[in-house]
Amino acid sequence: RKEVEQDPGPFNVPEGATVAFNCTYSNSASQSFFWYRQDCRKEPKLLMSVYSSGNEDGRFTAQLNRASQYISLLIRDSKLSDSATYLCVVNRNDMRFGAGTRLTVKP
């Protein structure tokens, strides 16, 4: 079993749709959590950190459930520019990445 598992995707949604990604992690000692975004043939870039109380950044909302070892990302009113691969990341001293979920937003 991989340490970080994500929805395999791909997700193909129309502009304006709401889409949710899920992620589970296996190591309960994990300390911090992130969502990264990776465009095709580019490096990953931090989208947002994930806090225990949940947090929102514009159209993006991240949730963490430590008891269930579950992380989610909700994108509201999706834009064409949101098309990318979204990587769930779990941090101890190093970062463990999920395989990513590919999102395509279509006009």
Add this chain to the structure above:
Amino acid sequence: DTGVSQNPRHKITKRGQNVTFRCDPISEHNRLYWYRQTLGQGPEFLTYFQNEAQLEKSRLLSDRFSAERPKGSFSTLEIQRTEQGDSAMYLCASSNTGLARNEQFFGPGTRLTVL
């Protein structure tokens, strides 16, 4: 540009040759990480340094792989006797442990193709 830089951006080599990649982290960052990414997968952790000390190495890092960060600034990753399975994107990232969340910032990567 004050971001993470990597050189070369692309490397094509023949099987059995040695290759070396360089990473220059963000200047005030004390941690430096190496990852490998293949198509359709997320980055896989290889190793990381805190200053010049190599603190952790993945089991993925075979004896043919070695990494150094001699002065606690730039780092090199060397692959000896390359194999076709080494073909991948090699990503470097850096972070500052003095910051609360220890977020990592990635370089553009070095794409290795082993023929």
